[in-house]
Amino acid sequence: MSRSRNTDNIFENVDWLVIILYLLLIFVGWAQIYSAAWYEAKPTIFDFHREYGKQFIWITTSMVLGFLILILEPGFWTIFSYGIYVFFLFLNLIVPFLGTKVKGSHSWFRVGEFGIQPAEFMKFATNLALAKFLSNANLQVDKIETRVTAIFRNYRNTFIALGFIVLPLVVIKVLQDETGLAIVFAAFILSMYREGLTVSLIIIGAVLGLLFIISLAAFRGEWQTWPLQASILSLGLIYFMMMKRKFNRVMLLILFLSVASSIVKFGPKVYDHIPDHQRKRMDVFLYFAFGVGNVNLDKEAFNVDQSMTTIGCGGLTGTGFLEGAQTKSGLVPEQKTDFIFCTIGEEWGFLGAIVIIILQVGLILKLIFMAERQRSDFSRVYGYGVASVLFFHFLVNIGMTLGLIPVIGIPLPFISYGGSSLWSFTILVFIFIKLDANRFAILR
């Protein structure tokens, strides 16, 4: 039944385009880390006391990891998916108590000069568990065409599926206080959407969120926003009109209208009472994305201001490798990790930044394309999960350097400095490469 089973060649059916994109991204990232962390007295890229030297170790070990995953039978992942999920959830539960405190964060296990964040590995574990759950034979209904839709018709199943992502999100946010690492799990909404997550929930959520942000922007900028708010509200209304079941329609409509109006009315007032540092982050976002309100460019808005200035200095072709004045001044915050896109924008300019975006989006679209060609539900759900996580990172990371998204500390996949994230992305992608290589078999 399976072609790959009959051969010893582990590279059979492996999609090389993905591997090439993967390699391009990590080596561009390595070069950029070298530039961002460059220190005149330690110019060799293999200096293991500097980030670029350490990243080399992470890159090598990642490749070994990827190779090991290609050797492993793909059935391993379906059989042990829940076990892996429980194991990493357990690691995440104990790390605040047994790990090392680094910069006020409780999310690290430390070995010598190197640190590991179990939260990073929770991503692929969650993705495996979710894929396993959504492809479970027990959920199957009679007609194959409607099977997947049916999963989310069942409220119990919806809650369990959401539970898989809410559990790590809460553990990482509450116990480890890592907002960036926690919020990533929201990305799986996208893969669940593909599997049939009721679209009303997403649309209602999106409309309410949009309303909230517009109300805030209006509040900060003293806009006349009723036309905007009215149009968004009417879009919501039109959506409800299109719904089929009458009873649900009326009930939900009433609920929607009351929540929406209270957001418009009370949102800005509630906003003033949320914790200071979070409100400031939001203020900075509103300032740069909508140009409203007032922020202190030397304090809360310093990061984003620096980041945008640095990118803006790049021009069409950039200042050249290692020549970025802003990058070298050392005032761009976290430029080796979360703000690495700034140094790309400055040193390689518009062309370089576009190339990075094309590489990232190219990989995401390629993964979506591959997910769609899977015969096995498990593989498809998993593939979409990988694409969703990568897209979420791309969206938030680059968005924040451009001032379009509130600052949330998450890395740019394959490019930012960091061992755990590189390992985590490598595992995510390579498991899918292996599943895809085996796509002619049905995995359960």
Place this chain on the structure above:
Amino acid sequence: MIRRPLDNRKFVITSVVLFFTLLYCGRLVYMQLLTDKYEVKARNSGRKVKVDIPPRGFIFDRNEKPLVINDIAYDLVVIPREAKNPDSIALCRILGIDLEGYSRRMRKARIYSPRKESVFEKQLSSETYARLQEILHYRLPGFDIVKNPVRKYPRKIAAHLLGYTGEVNQQKADKDPYYRQGDYIGISGIEASYEKSLRGNKGTRIVVVDRFNKEKGSFKEGKYDTIGIPGNGLYCSLDADLQEYGELLMSNKKGSVVAIEPSTGEILAMVSSPSYDPNLFVGRARSKNYPKLIQDTVNVPLFNRALMASYPPGSIFKLIDALVAQQEGVLQTSTHYPCAGGYPPMGGKPKCHRHPGVDLYGAIQYSCNSYFSYVFRSIVDKNEFRKFEDGYENWRRHILSFGVGRHLDTDLPHELIGNVPSVKYYNKVFGKNHWRSNTIVSLGIGQAELGILPVQMANVMCIIANRGYYYIPHVIKRIQNDTINQSKWKEKHHCTVDSIYFIPVIDGMQKVVESGTAAASKLSDIVICGKTGTAQNPHGKDHAVFVCFAPRDNPKIAMAVVVENCGFGGTWAAPIASLMIEKYLKGKVARTDMEKRMVEADLINNKNIVAEPQH
């Protein structure tokens, strides 16, 4: 493939991805291509990190007179990348260089780094500085003038002791992250020993500059700046007047003088002659003068004899013999040994000069070689030791306890050890069991392989002055705004000889100056206890040695004087010590003819040597 109802959702997802991609690309088009507001902003709020090198701490003597202070030097620096079309002709005219010299300097700077500051011309005169200042900002882009504090020595003394500063070498800069290439660091002497206190702490300032590289003020009101902390002033134990007088007396002589206060271990003077003017080693002059001084192999002015020259101590070593022998119970003050112009058991070797028959006092007074040969052998061959080697080892243990032949661990760098040979050494030279006390009897009179540094000789005098203990000699007294750990300098180090045995030796030493080998150097109202010595020199004329302390009771100063290649200790070394004691204890010197005779004598070229007046 079966089409399923959810398959359309892939298009929705792809559209979402593409929507945000296009949104981001659009934002990049605006930020990087359409608007130049970010570039303008970056250029007008350009930043430069400036390192503030704090002034180095001053060094004062024990009476708070300045020995080392700071001066300002102006260096012209350039960042080659930013030097776009500078007015090179004007620059050449002001600096007095030609265009070829200009391009050579620029090339050198560019090789070092196109992006970083490097020195274009060092130590400008204030006039050049003023003329450059006028055109600097608008006609010389990329150039800048930095102020550098340099060391200045108001009195040209104590060059070896104070040491000098220079640019840090690459190895040190690699090891210690505080230093960057081009930083100054203490290289020798006190400058090196107390580098951390003297240097202070560097600060960094971030300054905002406009597109002409002109400073517009501090960045974010100094939020990211760190303040440089000036180096602390250091009070050393040196007495500048005594040091200066010692250097004057030692002029045109090779040798060394070390004076220590016995009650504290503080070094009062440390002369190594020939010396050099410490101002020769400041800034740009250093690269010119250093090779000149280091190539002077005849006078070796850079060599600090006080800490590095190891001499056979000669007769002064007899004092230690006398002390150890009494402690071992093999010598009483009344003990007599025969002397027949030499040591009889060895056929009159080592030889001795004419003198009356002596007990211990007389033996010290007349420095009888024969007497101390007997004494030495009686210690080493003491009955209680079954093996001869054990007796020698016991003697050596006593000697080492006097701070001789081992590292004293002073607070000055480059201090050597000297030499008191070990059993192992003699076994290697003579073969095991092939040497006896008579083989090495000349150790007893301070000759043969023995090597003692002038600072160790002075320290032995401290032990005798204190009747049995010493403090490790040191130059530090205190540091401004800083408490140093004084416990090391306050700890008494006892030698193995009990204090009662010192009295006869001190009596003998008093007689040496009153009516013995150094009688010409006695002072009418201060009792000096001393001992002359002649250090054998296989390469030429013997070295004169004199050690002493004064006054006898409650001693204030202990000294060692070594004058090379001038024979007997009483003629040259003792008067120098005596004059310095008079200077230190009385403030001025009354014996002007002796002073004149000493100052003028040129023992290097053998000129102006006036014979000692006969009594």
